[in-house]
Amino acid sequence: MIKHLLSIEDLNAEQIEDILNRADYYARALYDGRWDRDKLDQKIVLTLFFENSTRTVTSFDIAAKRLGADVVNWNADLSSLSKDESFSDTIDTLSAMKPDCIVIRHSDYGAPKFVADRVKCPVVNAGDSWREHPTQAFLDALTMIQEKGKLKGLNVAICGDVAHSRVANSNARLLTKMGANVRFVAPQMLMPQKLPAEGIECFDSIEEGIKDADVVMMLRIQKERMDRGTIPDEAAYFNNYGLTFERLKHAKPDAIVMHPGPMNRGVEIADDVADDPKRSMMKRQVANGIPTRMAILDMVMSSKK
Numbered sequence: 023m024i025k026h027l028l029s030i031e032d033l034n035a036e037q038i039e040d041i042l043n044r045a046d047y048y049a050r051a052l053y054d055g056r057w058d059r060d061k062l063d064q065k066i067v068l069t070l071f072f073e074n075s076t077r078t079v080t081s082f083d084i085a086a087k088r089l090g091a092d093v094v095n096w097n098a099d100l101s102s103l104s105k106d107e108s109f110s111d112t113i114d115t116l117s118a119m120k121p122d123c124i125v126i127r128h129s130d131y132g133a134p135k136f137v138a139d140r141v142k143c144p145v146v147n148a149g150d151s152w153r154e155h156p157t158q159a160f161l162d163a164l165t166m167i168q169e170k171g172k173l174k175g176l177n178v179a180i181c182g183d184v185a186h187s188r189v190a191n192s193n194a195r196l197l198t199k200m201g202a203n204v205r206f207v208a209p210q211m212l213m214p215q216k217l218p219a220e221g222i223e224c225f226d227s228i229e230e231g232i233k234d235a236d237v238v239m240m241l242r243i244q245k246e247r248m249d250r251g252t253i254p255d256e257a258a259y260f261n262n263y264g265l266t267f268e269r270l271k272h273a274k275p276d277a278i279v280m281h282p283g284p285m286n287r288g289v290e291i292a293d294d295v296a297d298d299p300k301r302s303m304m305k306r307q308v309a310n311g312i313p314t315r316m317a318i319l320d321m322v323m324s325s326k327k
């Protein structure tokens with residue numbers, strides 16, 4: 023049992039397996055329409071999103087409500103932060119209202135840990151800076167297990183703006199701990215200087231990087247970086263690194279394509295690949311966010327520590 027979920031780095035293989043089993047349980051239970059809808063009755067989950075989010079905030083909201091919890095979505099733009107209240111005073115104020123769990127997304131490195139050290143309730147990291155996005159890694163792993171039956175020995179190529187991706191970091195950590203072979207595929211300037219885990223192979227050619235891959239995970243190319251000249255232009259990027267069906271032939275014939283979203287169509291991925299009902303897992307990933315977050319909320323709120 024874990025008290026908080028702050029990073030994949032903190033977890034060992036046994037704890038990861040535990041969470042994945044529980045996520046798998048909730049995925050099946052949702053499918054069958056049979057689960058304990060009052061599991062978190064009378065509990066209050068407070069979501070604190072200091073960055074924009076479409077899927078993650080909604081996914082936590084729905085997951086908590088499916089278990090009977092009440093959710094309070096706190097909004098940074100409408101808060102007293104805009105009246106210059108400090109971050110720690112804001113956290114102390116919200117903590118004094120005694121929520122049963124805090125879910126936080128923040129652009130500062132380590133913000134979820136800072137909050138966890140200050141408050142009494144469990145804290146779940148919904149994405150901090152470029153560092154970690156652990157619940158995304160869990161829902162991605164659940165998707166891979168559903169499709170491929172295992173993680174051990176899978177070849178997973180993570181392609182795109184790896185240097186700035188908390189999704190890449192958390193996935194690489196989780197997958198290497200569970201025995202998958204992880205590759206990073208990116209042009210030199212989008213490759214991280216320090217790798218998040220041991221045993222990751224790096225490629226600057228997408229054809230070589232996805233060779234024999236079971237899973238090809240594409241990442242968003244942030245247009246704001248193009249404005250700064252990091253990437254010459256979208257068309258050139260798509261030419262060299264965009265995932266097309268032609269390129270996908272280098273992966274295994276039954277390779278699946280993943281993307282955490284939001285995606286830039288025609289930049290990192292071609293429309294027909296993104297929309298392919300057999301190969302593209304994007305909608306499944308979003309759907310798997312619910313049982314995964316139900317599992318995590320259930321776990322941290324049932325923990326006695």
Ligand code: NCD
Nearest residue numbers: 078149155188242282283284
């Ligand atoms: C990502 C995020 O915000 O970290 N999206 C997500 O949570 N599914 C990826 C991104 O912003 O590119």
